[in-house]
Amino acid sequence: MDINKILSEMTLEEKAEMCSGSSFWYTQSVERLGVPAVMMCDGPHGLRKQKGAADHLGINESIETVSYPTGPALAASFDRDVLRKLGEAIGEECQAENVAMLLGPGVNIKRSPLCGRNFEYFSEDPYLTGELAASFVESLQEKGVAACVKHYAGNEQETLRMSSDTIVDERTLHEIYLSPFEATVKKGKARSIMSSYNAINGSFVAECKKMLTDVLREKWGFDGFVVTDWGGVQDRVKGLRAGLDLEMPGGNPDAAVRIVKAVQDGTLEESVLDKAVLNMLTFVKRSITKRQPDTNIDRDANLKLAAELEKECAVLLKNDNAMLPIKKSSKVAYIGEFAKKPRYQGSGSSYINVPNLVGAYDAANNLSITYAQGFRANDSETDATLLDEAIKVAKESDVAVLFVGLPNSYESEGLDRSHIDMPANQNILINAIATVQPNTIVVMHTGSPVTMPWIDKVSAVLCVYLGGANVGTATNALLFGDANPSGKVAESWPIRLEDTSAYLNFPGHEGVVEYREGIYVGYRYYDKKRMDMLFPFGHGLSYTKFSYSDLKVSNSKISDEDEITVTCKVKNVGDVPGKEAVQLYIGNPQDGVQRPVRELRDFAKVSLKPGEEKQVSFTLGKRAFAYYEPKINDWNMETGTYTIDIGASSRDIRLSVAIEVESTTELPIVFTRNTPMAYLQKTAKGRALAEQMTAKRQQAQSDSSASDHLGEGSKEMVEAMVREAPLKFMCSFGGVSIEQLDAMIEMLNS
């Protein structure tokens, strides 16, 4: 397929039509030139292919397939390999179903636990999100299926998502919200990006040149195509000019007419249209070339894979007195509707049609377990009969396992939560069971954090998140010790909603949402404010213990172009095999530009047999120490002393070493009469001038008996006054004329 030749033979109308879909899920074909239509489908934790009536809300049926663990679960694996395996499996499913592109992964940041779609997203941390998503993108695309990373960007809520305006400062935008997209473009080589519905700082993303061209293509080198979120087009012609290639869904003839008219009346250069068409033809060509029509899917194997992945994802939040794993000889009660019908995915466009959902109770048929429903999942009222029956069953058992969590109606696309509590009937049930049964274990099925008013009363909590169609098999393996939990929460669990950093500004007012907390999202906020959490970012227990030692760095200094290697040893000092997600944070200096206390900059999952020790190695470059500096529109590393902190969680740092950072980047600074003296130190010319001035002052002081207006003060006070005094003070106190000062300022700025 010679796409340049095809382009040259296309009529203006055909080109314009190519920039919209032909239907809900297909691109436009140009049969006379041999260009077929290709299909795209929702995901991303499974394949949602609709053969009949189409919709983007999860309403009409899609083909039967496997649903895998959802975003928060996958992120809790802290394991790039888990995402790789998932990408491969879904890639093959797409090939078997002739699907050219999967609409995912979603890499929006968990700014608030209230976002209804958090169950699809990975984490509050941009680095973790970007790394895991890039791994998924890479492996999916290796199977010849394009990934479409969404929703680019600033779409961290569902309230008014189709029209809202996200107000966010430049540094926060790049540092927190754009960097996951950047990773999927630069590292994952994503072939498509979905623009979000919303505006950022007053411009709708679907027609924003800065977002679609300047940042995406020019800064990051993106060479794929941009598609709107479904129905997310604004001004189609403005969008094309900004870098938007495809409008979806198709079926609106008006779209092409407008483009044709704009070219004809000269308001749109045809070359702009040609670029978009070439992007689309490149995608179609790649899809055809990489097509593997003979791919066969073994659904049973994929269902097994779903359980295997979930075992890597579930997080053991609490385990007092080694309550878990449960001895297989114990008399066990499974209580709660989710033991039979687990909540395993969320509602909306990612909803997968699952023929065989495996609940823990049915999957535990080789164990002797009694069951009581305990509550109705779609209700928040307590059913006294169900409660009494559950209490009776719990009393008669050695151990009670409660299967609880959020009902479907609590978290879904299109709707944010207004609180983070579980339904009252479930909290009442947990309290009641914990009162009569000291060995009470809670299994959580949720896509986002919830409050746990009963946390001190129960012995253990295992969070399986929304764990996919085979969550029951994985849960049993984890509860009874056939698998060892190794997940770590990828988001901070707050004690109360009011503690969260976006609390005062979520979901905004009259369609405007201000990200006023800036870079202080998730643990960046709690750490800075030294607040307690229910569970900190990165927390997760195991049935074994790990010791950390021998932290070494290849160099204790780093400059802009350098890389350093960090190594440490991790040992399994317990009795069972286990995996540990080793987390590397950089502790930032707190005396320069505003920085979080520490930030995750790498991680590795290590598998260890009892007694086994392994060395873990990380490579760090400038970016690990950098923040986004709007003055240079780039990442900048400040000179100072940092620490490399190796932790088992963000609040459980086991090893730490200092590292000196020496930046070679000089930030631009415009001097005025009111610039503080201290700023002279920020440039070479400034430093030279400051030295001259100091020498002059010392000379003057030794020549005469000095007088001042400061009275008696400490050395610190005098230094602070001098540091902060504006340059113009040189005229009042330094014997410099205003003309001389202006000449100095001109020299400094030249």
Ligand code: BGC
């Ligand atoms: C969602 C997207 C989805 C699209 C197509 C939109 O409503 O925001 O995530 O891919 O529909 O179903």
